[in-house]
Amino acid sequence: MSIDIEVLLEHDHSDDCPICRTTDVVAFTLMPAAASWEQAYELPHLSVALHGAAQFLGVMMQEGADRADLENALGVLLDDIEEQIAEDRTLGGPTQGNA
Numbered sequence: 685m686s687i688d689i690e691v692l693l694e695h696d697h698s699d700d701c702p703i704c705r706t707t708d709v710v711a712f713t714l715m716p717a718a719a720s721w722e723q724a725y726e727l728p729h730l731s732v733a734l735h736g737a738a739q740f741l742g743v744m745m746q747e748g749a750d751r752a753d754l755e756n757a758l759g760v761l762l763d764d765i766e767e768q769i770a771e772d773r774t775l776g777g778p779t780q781g782n783a
């Protein structure tokens with residue numbers, strides 16, 4: 685089974701936009717959960733976040749995603765996030781995830 689990463693990267697601000705919806709899920713559920721695990725198990729700050737993100741990508745590779753395609757997609761998403769962080773700083777918003 686192949687995974688269409690291009691479809692996952694479509695960002696259209698609709699109710700079922702995968703990027704908008706996932707961003708909310710991660711911000712409101714996964715990041716706080718990861719932070720709790722780090723604290724509860726005395727793990728370094730953001731260790732669960734980093735390795736959890738890598739594990740998700742590993743699952744995608746197990747399911748047939750090409751590593752180079754994943755790396756490209758990740759680059760696109762990180763570019764967008766970097767832009768958003770810069771915008772937030774300009775507006776005086778949060779400089780860190782407020783999880």
Ligand SMILES: [Zn+2]
Pocket residue numbers: 694695696697698701702703704705
């Ligand atoms: Zn979107």
